[in-house]
Amino acid sequence: MIKKWFKNIGPGPLVAAAFIGPGTVTLSTVAGVNFGYALLWAMVLSIVATIVLQEMSARLGIISQKGLSEIIRTEIKQPLFKVLSIILILSAIVIGNAAYEAGNISGGVLGLEAVLGQHTQDIGSFSLNYFSVAIGLVAFVLLYIGNYKVLEKTLVTLVILMSIAFVVTAILTKPNLVAVFKGVFWPKFPEDSILTIIGLIGTTVVPYNLFLHASLVKEKWSSKSDLKYAKKDTIMAVVLGGIVSMSIIVSAAAIKTQDINNAADLALGLEPLFGSFSKYFLAIGLFAAGITSAITAPLAAAFVATGCLGWSTNMSSKKFKAVWMLILVLGVLSSSSGIKSIEIIKFAQVANGILLPVIAGFLIWIMNKESVLGSNKNTLRQNVISLVILAVTIFLGVKSILKVFELL
Helix, strand or coil, X not given: CHHHHHHCCCCHHHHXXXXXXXXXXXXXXXXXXXXXXXXXXXXXXXXHHHHHHHHHHHHHHHHHCCCHHHHHHHHCCCXXXXXXXXXXXXXXXXXXXXXXXXXXXXXXXXXXXXXXCCCEEEECCEEEEHHHHHHHHHHHHHHHHCCHHHHHHHHHHHHHHHHHHHHHHHHHCCCCHHHHHHHHHCCCCCCCCHHHHHHHHHHHCCHHHHHHXXXXXXXXXXXXXXXXXXXXXXXXXXXXXXXXXXXXHHHHHCCCCCCCCCHHHHHHHHHHHHCHHHHHHHHHHHHHHHHHHHHHHHHHHHHHHHHHHCCCCCCCCHHHHHXXXXXXXXXXXXXXXXXXXXXXXXHHHHHHHHHHHHHHHHHHHHHCCHHHHHHHCCCHHHHHHHHHHHHHHHHHHHHHHHHHCCCC
16 A cells, blocks of 8 residues: 555645745744744645646646646747746746755754754855755755756655654644634734745645646656546645645744744743753754755756746756856855845745736646647636635735835
């Protein structure tokens, strides 16, 4: 039974690995510390939205055997609109992922430093962090191999490790289960929580994951009969990812101080209450979250850039490798430079929440094209659900812009 399940694992865990990065850990920590269990419902909403959109992305990849950016490039016929769309997607995903990569690597570094302390080398005015370089090298080797199966097995192992680490941490805090269930099923909007809610949704329903899933799924499956495996794979991985995020919120809610900005602070805050075990579990979880996202962000950027520009999307091609190498190097340099990654991560998550309606709109439009999907295009029920999700993301995106510019 377990052997069969492992055989049918697809890109789902890679999608989970991509959205449970340091950004998710940071925002979930902030949500738990500032609002207790009150925003757990936002994670439930995010999980449902992610499953709906990622299932469409996987279906598109299997049926068309193309990536989302390739299809957008070929399906938009109006030249000016096509150019504007490609520029928007390239700038949002490639530049966005370069910013994310700094946060991903910094997150992995925070996990290591929580246990091993800081290890840096000053070179003139530049400070080199050895852990940043080490994480960058691990990501480089795994991506350079260019083998989907190696990547899949590595990330599945890290996701399982990360899940155990965060769930055990939540159990150690002995949460009030009645209060947890109220937070899950009773939506509340505490004062000053809107940007955190948007961030939680933006960090779970990640726009670049829609591109990543459509591109990776065809590495695993190629037949219409495989759709059922892809759907099951997506649901299981996203639900597991959601449980991890909710475990972090629950863990952070146990902290009585407001002076918590990231999971390393959370680890130190939990230590007096629950002993050094909590620190080690959190450190392992944060390291796994950082390194998995440090691998998937450059990979997604490479799929998007090559698809948009009409280059080969083969993981072994020179142009494909050049894109992810650029993102990875920028991430290592930014992470080593000492820039406060927490603010970068928070900004990127909110920007993601604003960008999401645009990418989701493109996906829903394509999912209704019979010329691309034939009989596997969206049903009326799927359209209704996806349009409701799109409306919610637009509403939250507008509120976020108004809040940022202090118009709300």
